[in-house]
Amino acid sequence: MDFGNVFGKAFSYPLNLKIILILFIYTLFITLPVTLYSPTFTGKTPTLSELKAFFNLFIPLWAISFFVGNFLAAFFYDSASRYSQKMKYGKLKDSYEKAKSRYLPLLATQILLFLIVILVFFVFGGFSFVFIFFNLPVIFLIGLLIGISAAVIAAFFLFLSPFFCVLDKSGPVDSLKKSFKLIKINKLNTFIFWIILFIVVIFIGMIGSLPSVFYSIEYQSLTGKILLTIIQLIFGAYSGLFVYSAQVNFYHSLNKQRTKKKGKK
Numbered sequence: 001m002d003f004g005n006v007f008g009k010a011f012s013y014p015l016n017l018k019i020i021l022i023l024f025i026y027t028l029f030i031t032l033p034v035t036l037y038s039p040t041f042t043g044k045t046p047t048l049s050e051l052k053a054f055f056n057l058f059i060p061l062w063a064i065s066f067f068v069g070n071f072l073a074a075f076f077y078d079s080a081s082r083y084s085q086k087m088k089y090g091k092l093k094d095s096y097e098k099a100k101s102r103y104l105p106l107l108a109t110q111i112l113l114f115l116i117v118i119l120v121f122f123v124f125g126g127f128s129f130v131f132i133f134f135n136l137p138v139i140f141l142i143g144l145l146i147g148i149s150a151a152v153i154a155a156f157f158l159f160l161s162p163f164f165c166v167l168d169k170s171g172p173v174d175s176l177k178k179s180f181k182l183i184k185i186n187k188l189n190t191f192i193f194w195i196i197l198f199i200v201v202i203f204i205g206m207i208g209s210l211p212s213v214f215y216s217i218e219y220q221s222l223t224g225k226i227l228l229t230i231i232q233l234i235f236g237a238y239s240g241l242f243v244y245s246a247q248v249n250f251y252h253s254l255n256k257q258r259t260k261k262k263g264k265k
Contacts, residue, residue: 006249014241024237074099080245109165109172124150163251208235
């Protein structure tokens with residue numbers, strides 16, 4: 001596995017004004033209203049009525065982020081895929097058409113994936129909730145840990161499902177099956193990929209938060225806070241595009257390896 005190629009292309013993919021602007025505007029629309037309500041931004045503890053107003057705002061924003069976010073995910077999967085294979089961005093219209101045609105299958109795949117992960121959690125850790133009634137918190141926590149671990153493992157094996165759905169045009173069930181089969185024979189590469197991805201995303205986040213760390217020491221003006229929020233959102237948009245691209249590149253790399261192995265046979 002050439003991780004240098006996988007992550008090298010992922011670093012360069014977000015360096016396009018149109019691409020990063022799309023995700024930045026979406027992130028700004030979703031994040032800014034929530035940020036303006038946060039105690040760290042306002043400098044005061046919200047009242048009960050303000051909390052109710054926040055949740056009334058948060059629920060529709062969450063719904064918008066889920067449905068619009070999946071469309072944008074399909075868009076960026078296709079866009080990053082074109083860049084991964086040709087080092088060219090292609091036409092945004094083409095990625096838009098691809099996202100439009102694969103939106104509903106991707107939505108179904110994501111929902112099915114979520115339900116499977118939740119089911120796995122309850123199968124392996126559901127018993128733990130019984131021990132709450134017997135006042136056995138240690139056994140409850142152990143069961144909870146087992147359930148969470150099983151859910152994480154399930155998500156690990158199925159995380160390529162959306163990419164099979166969009167890029168391979170597979171149905172929801174087939175996408176889950178293909179993801180499981182491909183990762184099953186590439187467990188070590190997949191684990192290394194996620195470790196590197198996690199470290200890089202943390203590093204990008206740290207760089208994005210540095211201005212707020214230094215600025216907050218001496219200044220607390222509203223304009224400064226807005227500016228720092230925008231800077232963090234820009235880094236957040238870059239980080240999100242990096243993750244999209246890295247996953248797409250990893251998906252293509254695994255498929256190429258599989259094709260080579262079949263060719264040798």
